[in-house]
Amino acid sequence: MSRGRALALMVMIASLITPLITPLPTHADPLPSGTGFLSEDLQARQADEAANPGMLWVDEGARLWQSPQGATGASCASCHGDATTSMRGIATRYPAVDATSGALLNLEDRINLCRTRHQKAEPYPYESDPLLGLTAYVARQSLGLPMDVETGGAAAPFYAAGEAFFHRRQGQLNLSCAQCHDDNAGRSLRGDTISHGLGNGYPAYRLEWQSLGSLQRRLRSCSFGVRAVQFDYGSPDYLALELYLAKRAQGVAIETPAIRR
């Protein structure tokens, strides 16, 4: 057989098996949000803007949106106008690859990039109230909209890294994320019910924290729980994991700021 025909044959075989090996969305129907595992009281508090403590941060974010910052003196609103229209649906697409730098950015990083790139201001530290507030405010503009991140193209290697992280055993207790959040979702772990581990409600107000916190803060708790390395905020490991979680949440409505125990 000529090399050309051999190649053509290989391509043909590859195209036949590709549908089998291309990662399909793991679940046809969207997974249930973590909110469904809360008590009815907490679900009601989350849904009620006046009772949801996370709304304090959202309000702070709304204030910052209008506030002139950095060497340019521009506010977010100077460039993006009314967030209720300009930011609607944005959070459903994050984490996403920044075309200019090729870096994977979560919403926090994206906002900080506007601070450094467009406002000529210092980035806010992770878990600072201004960053939590702006992130929650931007995400809130997508309330009820389904998650829909890009995982192909430039995002593909990040997605693959996140998927591998999710499935590998880690820590002294030697457990993978999947062993809890896939294999044992819905079962109780000493008073807690294990959810599917989605990020659609973040930043979320966690009672244990008495504060709003980012998804990465939650990831650090899960790493800590299995006595694994808690990666730094903004580390490539957690960013990739966030992308994988976002894809797991494909079609799940954004609920920021969720309430969690």
Add this chain to the structure above:
Amino acid sequence: MRLGGKLLSGAFWLLAALGSQNASGAELLPYTVRNDSVPAPLGGLSGDPRRGRDIVLDRRRGNCLICHSAPVAGEPFQGELGPPLAGVGSRLDAGQIRLRLIDQSRISPRTIMPPYYRIEGLRDVDPAYRDRPALDAQEIEDMVAYLRTLTD
């Protein structure tokens, strides 16, 4: 009430963490596996069932009730990810229990039960827990002694 209890329990689940100051570091004592069992006590140590019970319940050490139920009063949150420990003393002999505590994955490779006396083949271990087993040999023997008493 469920919610109140949950809020109080606040403290984090697997939070077993922070503890295990007892786990004494570096070298594991050698042991021999026969079939599904480690017949000889680790280091020839003898276990104390009362200490073993404490370790099983202690959230910073065994924290076993995160996944198992055990016949102990006054423990509201008992786990359901593993089989009940009640009766385990009639189902398994000491050597079989010992191997399951040392490294359950030798029996069921996909198990979710952590290996309590193993350091190799783990990845991304928190530096605070690196190079020492989750529990030490004496703690393993104490738990074996306790679990052997759970015969009903």
